[in-house]
Each structure stands twice: as C-alpha cells, then as structure tokens.
Amino acid sequence: xxxxxxxxxxxxxxxxxxxxxxxxxxxxxxxxxxxxxxxxxxxxxxxxxxxxxxxxxxxxxxxxxxxxxxxxxxxxxxxxxxxxxxxxxxxxxxxxxxxxxxxxxxxxxxxxxxxxxxxxxxxxxxxxxxxxxxxxxxxxxxxxxxxxxxxxxxxxxxxxxxxxxxxxxxxxxxxxxxxxxxxxxxxxxxxxxxxxxxxxxxxxxxxxxxxxxxxxxxxxxxxxxxxxxxxxxxxxxxxxxxxxxxxxxxxxxxxxxxxxxxxxxxxxxxxxxxxxxxxxxxxxxxxxxxxxxxxxxxxxxxx
Amino acid sequence: xxxxxxxxxxxxxxxxxxxxxxxxxxxxxxxxxxxxxxxxxxxxxxxxxxxxxxxxxxxxxxxxxxxxxxxxxxxxxxxxxxxxxxxxxxxxxxxxxxxxxxxxxxxxxxxxxxxxxxxxxxxxxxxxxxxxxxxxxxxxxxxxxxxxxxxxxxxxxxxxxxxxxxxxxxxxxxxxxxxxxxxxxxxxxxxxxxxxxxxxxxxxxxxxxxxxxxxxxxxxxxxxxxxxxxxxxxxxxxxxxxxxxxxxxxxxxxxxxxxxxxxxxxxxxxxxxxxxxxxxxxxxxxxxxxxxxxxxxxxxxxx
Numbered sequence: 001x002x003x004x005x006x007x008x009x010x011x012x013x014x015x016x017x018x019x020x021x022x023x024x025x026x027x028x029x030x031x032x033x034x035x036x037x038x039x040x041x042x043x044x045x046x047x048x049x050x051x052x053x054x055x056x057x058x059x060x061x062x063x064x065x066x067x068x069x070x071x072x073x074x075x076x077x078x079x080x081x082x083x084x085x086x087x088x089x090x091x092x093x094x095x096x097x098x099x100x101x102x103x104x105x106x107x108x109x110x111x112x113x114x115x116x117x118x119x120x121x122x123x124x125x126x127x128x129x130x131x132x133x134x135x136x137x138x139x140x141x142x143x144x145x146x147x148x149x150x151x152x153x154x155x156x157x158x159x160x161x162x163x164x165x166x167x168x169x170x171x172x173x174x175x176x177x178x179x180x181x182x183x184x185x186x187x188x189x190x191x192x193x194x195x196x197x198x199x200x201x202x203x204x205x206x207x208x209x210x211x212x213x214x215x216x217x218x219x220x221x222x223x224x225x226x227x228x229x230x231x232x233x234x235x236x237x238x239x240x241x242x243x244x245x246x247x248x249x250x251x252x253x254x255x256x257x258x259x260x261x262x263x264x265x266x267x268x269x270x271x272x273x274x275x276x277x278x279x280x281x282x283x284x285x286x287x288x289x290x291x292x293x294x295x296x297x298x299x300x301x302x303x
Numbered sequence: 304x305x306x307x308x309x310x311x312x313x314x315x316x317x318x319x320x321x322x323x324x325x326x327x328x329x330x331x332x333x334x335x336x337x338x339x340x341x342x343x344x345x346x347x348x349x350x351x352x353x354x355x356x357x358x359x360x361x362x363x364x365x366x367x368x369x370x371x372x373x374x375x376x377x378x379x380x381x382x383x384x385x386x387x388x389x390x391x392x393x394x395x396x397x398x399x400x401x402x403x404x405x406x407x408x409x410x411x412x413x414x415x416x417x418x419x420x421x422x423x424x425x426x427x428x429x430x431x432x433x434x435x436x437x438x439x440x441x442x443x444x445x446x447x448x449x450x451x452x453x454x455x456x457x458x459x460x461x462x463x464x465x466x467x468x469x470x471x472x473x474x475x476x477x478x479x480x481x482x483x484x485x486x487x488x489x490x491x492x493x494x495x496x497x498x499x500x501x502x503x504x505x506x507x508x509x510x511x512x513x514x515x516x517x518x519x520x521x522x523x524x525x526x527x528x529x530x531x532x533x534x535x536x537x538x539x540x541x542x543x544x545x546x547x548x549x550x551x552x553x554x555x556x557x558x559x560x561x562x563x564x565x566x567x568x569x570x571x572x573x574x575x576x577x578x579x580x581x582x583x584x585x586x587x588x589x590x591x592x593x594x595x596x597x598x599x600x601x602x603x604x605x606x
Binding site for chain 1: 318346351369373374385398406410
C-alpha cells in the first residue's frame with residue numbers, strides 16, 4: 001500500500017544555517033528514486049541515507065535559485081566517480097543547461113553516463129510518465145520562474161475477488177487477464193462477466209511539492225486532493241510582510257492552501273534561518289489545517 | 304605571538320563521506336581571513352565558526368577538482384545575500400573564470416560587490432602581498448595542474464630594549480622610529496646608535512598548504528622551514544599503489560616531506576573516505592616525523 005517514501009535531505013532556505021540544509025528530497029516509488037531539488041550538500045545526504053545511485057534517473061529542479069540547485073554539479077560528479085552508468089534526466093528551467101554544461105564538460109566526463117536536460121514547459125504539464133506513475137509540473141509564483149511538481153500513481157488494477165475466484169475455480173494463470181479486464185469463460189463455456197470477479201483497486205496515492213512561492217490560490221487546483229503536500233513556509237505570521245516582499249509563504253498560508261485543496265497531510269519546510277526552532281510554524285498552521293507536520297533532515301514519510 | 308589561526312572546515316577527499324567534508328580552510332592573520340580551497344558546503348562551516356564575511360578578501364584554490372572548488376558559487380552567493388561589499392579575489396587556475404563566470408552572472412549580481420579572478424602563474428610565484436604577509440604559490444604534481452600555497456610573515460620590527468630605553472630616558476613618541484631603525488639623539492646631542500636600543504624581533508611564522516599531490520621531493524624547497532605544514536595524505540601504506548596511481552600521497556610520504564623540509568608541525572588531511580578512523584595515518588607518519596597531527600573539521604591551530 002505505502003509505495004511512496006519521501007526522504008527530506010534538506011528543508012532550510014537560502015541563508016546557510018547550522019540547523020538545516022538547503023532544499024533537497026528523494027521520493028522513492030517502486031524501486032525508482034526521484035530527486036526533487038538539489039541544494040548544496042545533497043550528495044552527502046543522499047549517501048548518508050544509503051540510497052542506491054543506480055536507482056536515480058530523474059531530478060526535478062523547481063527553480064534556479066542557488067539553494068535549490070547548487071548541489072547538482074557535486075551530485076553528478078559523485079555519481080560518475082561511483083561508476084553510475086546510463087542516463088540522468090534533469091527537469092529544470094531552460095537556463096540550467098547553459099549554466100551547468102561548461103562545468104559538466106570540464107568536471108564530469110564519462111563515456112558511460114549521460115546527463116540529459118529536459119526543459120520544463122513554460123505553462124507546466126506532464127513531464128514524466130511510466131506505466132504506474134505520472135509527474136506534472138505546475139507554475140508557482142516567485143521572483144523567478146518556479147514550478148511545483150505533482151506525482152500521481154496511475155489508477156491501479158482491481159483486486160481479484162478471492163471468494164468469486166474460488167467459487168468459479170479459476171486457474172491461477174487466468175488471474176492477470178481478469179485483473180486487466182477480461183471476462184472468465186468456464187470449461188463448460190459459460191461467460192462470467194469481469195465485474196463479478198473483481199473488487200475496486202487500492203486508491204492511488206499522490207504527492208505534490210510546492211517550492212518557493214508567494215501565497216496564491218491558483219496553486220489549489222494543481223494540488224487538489226493529493227495524499228501528501230509539501231508546501232514552503234519560509235516565515236511565521238510575524239514576518240508576513242517579508243514573506244510577501246520576498247515572494248514566500250507563511251505557515252498559515254501553506255495551511256490555507258492545504259485546506260482549500262483538501263489534501264491528506266501537509267508538510268511544512270523551507271524555513272528561514274532566523275528561527276531557532278519551528279514550533280511556531282505548527283502553532284500557526286494547525287488551527288487552519290490540523291493534519292500538518294514539520295519536515296526535518298532525515299525524516300521519512302511513507303504513503 | 305600567535306598571529307596565525309588556521310581553522311579546518313573540511314579535510315575529506317572527493318568521495319562524499321559522513322565523517323568529513325571536502326577541502327576548505329580559513330587562515331586568519333591580523334584580522335584578515337584567507338580561505339584556502341572551497342569544497343561543497345564550505346559556506347555553512349564558515350558561518351558555523353562565526354567568521355566575519357567582511358574580513359575575507361582572498362580565496363586560494365589549489366586545483367580544479369570539484370572537491371576543492373564546488374563550494375565557491377554557494378559561498379559567493381551567500382556573501383552577497385549577507386550584504387558583503389567590496390571585492391573578493393579568487394586565486395586559481397586560469398580555467399576557473401570561464402567555468403564560474405556564467406553562474407556568477409546569473410546567480411550573483413551585485414552593484415556593490417565584485418569577484419576578481421587572479422590566475423595562478425603557471426610556474427608559481429608571489430601571488431599576494433601586504434605590509435606584513437606574503438603568499439607564494441608553488442607547483443605540486445597531480446592529475447591536473449595543482450598548486451601549494453605558502454604564507455610567510457614578513458620580517459617583523461625589532462623589540463625595544465626596555466632597559467636601554469629607561470637608561471636613556473627615551474620619550475614614548477620616539478619609540479616607533481627607533482623600532483623602524485632610527486638612532487636616538489639625546490637632549491644633550493649625543494647619538495645613541497639604533498643597535499644599542501633594540502632586541503631581535505620575534506621570529507616570523509609561516510604556513511604551507513600542500514593539497515593534492517603525488518609524493519615528490521621537489522616540494523621540499525618550497526615548504527622549507529615553515530612553522531606549520533598541511534600536507535595531503537589520502538592513503539595509508541596499505542594503499543600506496545593506489546596513491547601513486549591516483550597522484551596522491553600516503554601519510555608516510557607526507558611525513559617524509561615534513562622531515563626533509565624541517566618544518567615545525569605537520570598536519571595531515573584529505574583522507575580517503577574508505578577509512579573509518581585515521582589512527583593508522585598517525586601510526587605511519589610519527590616514526591618518520593614525530594610532530595605530526597591529524598586534522599579534523601572544526602580544529603583550530605594557532606602559531
């Protein structure tokens with residue numbers, strides 16, 4: 001059931017802090033690893049938590065501010081040093097390639113490993129798809145073009161109704177076809193319609209990541225109903241003016257997005273380095289959206 | 304007396320390790336901060352130890368491998384974010400400017416702060432000088448052009464011989480001129496020669512940093528007699544073949560350089576991430592050069 005595992009590598013903001021690292025996350029899904037943002041130091045955390053470098057094929061960069069992408073060059077260098085082969089696709093703003101390509105060419109030559117840049121569509125859209133997962137980018141509102149990412153499990157196959165399967169004595173080899181929609185024909189030639197043999201599939205889970213953004217209800221439809229929403233909350237209410245000036249959100253604003261979007265769980269992060277602890281973020285978010293959690297480096301969320 | 308203070312920000316090598324950070328040091332001298340190498344994460348350590356960003360004016364990069372320079376872009380971004388004004392000179396291989404300039408232009412625009420690239424002279428030479436300090440670059444031998452740096456206090460002014468000053472009743476306002484070499488003329492017109500009024504100056508201290516290099520006695524004259532030598536020791540004897548193949552040194556080789564150069568203290572660092580602790584480095588170095596210390600993140604050496 002819990003096929004997503006989200007690991008927080010960094011949940012601080014731009015100014016360095018001893019308490020937090022800049023933005024980076026790893027989302028694991030059925031053996032594949034997706035990195036989301038890659039702030040300075042992400043490579044060290046990636047290996048600290050024992051992730052297998054051969055399982056990471058895609059990195060999603062929300063926007064081109066240093067605290068979200070300065071870790072890329074080091075991460076890629078280390079992938080090569082550790083012998084990774086194949087491809088790594090970086091989904092990011094179009095400008096990233098011209099910024100990173102000279103350093104990749106200089107520091108990261110490899111005959112067996114290739115970096116592919118996949119520019120994010122300006123208005124957002126589907127940017128990744130495999131047989132069980134779909135990733136959509138959607139626009140946020142920040143000082144530079146910034147994107148959120150939504151990971152949706154595709155609709156799953158229905159479960160076999162075990163009592164029906166027993167009743168009709170269906171051979172094992174037929175079950176996959178039935179899950180995929182086939183009717184069952186008995187040895188006597190009777191057709192048992194598919195709907196008599198299956199039960200509804202497990203619900204599909206989903207995750208949305210809203211990196212740097214000012215509060216805007218335009219985000220709501222993009223994150224509607226997700227199982228888990230990570231939404232930046234750089235400031236508490238005390239600094240709401242600063243949040244607006246700097247195109248960031250407060251904890252209460254993140255909670256308001258979660259409430260409107262009817263998500264399952266809200267995770268806060270991207271804390272300003274001015275805070276000595278984050279208790280106040282929870283105090284301000286929970287009255288608006290009770291199911292709110294604080295992120296911290298090393299935390300894992302399974303859903 | 305102890306005017307140099309060396310702080311180790313990172314003493315690991317290229318592969319990320321949870322035990323160490325990549326190469327970076329801060330050398331403090333009379334209120335000025337000199338950064339030596341700037342591996343990923345150096346900015347966080349710089350602020351962790353409370354250094355004042357307005358005091359750093361020069362960074363010396365030994366060579367263009369990522370574990371010695373990937374922290375530059377983040378460090379500079381943060382200097383700007385924190386409001387640093389004036390200039391920062393980066394002394395490094397000529398290629399660095401073309402690699403870093405596009406990112407500086409994109410991420411680090413400032414009207415009041417400027418980065419200056421100062422290419423290291425190919426054969427080495429004096430690269431920095433002020434009234435009390437001189438910095439010399441000298442060639443090491445690695446897979447890419449690599450340089451060591453030597454910091455020498457210039458000869459200091461002599462001390463006033465207090466008993467002589469008292470005997471001749473020299474007014475306080477004359478003392479600086481005497482320190483600078485003047486004779487003293489008494490109210491009666493008698494000339495007291497300078498050498499009767501002064502005692503030898505305190506000895507000048509010095510520091511040399513030998514980053515990535517294969518063992519080569521050609522280093523010896525460049526680091527001759529320094530107070531403190533930091534010399535890379537990526538490997539222990541067990542991996543001496545690998546050291547040679549990768550153009551690195553063992554602890555014993557670093558100690559041999561220190562012994563030949565008759566330095567005061569040897570500090571080892573740039574440990575391969577394969578080691579779970581570094582005791583064996585000391586075991587192998589001290590029989591050759593007893594006054595050997597291990598570096599570690601956060602350690603400070605005063606001399």
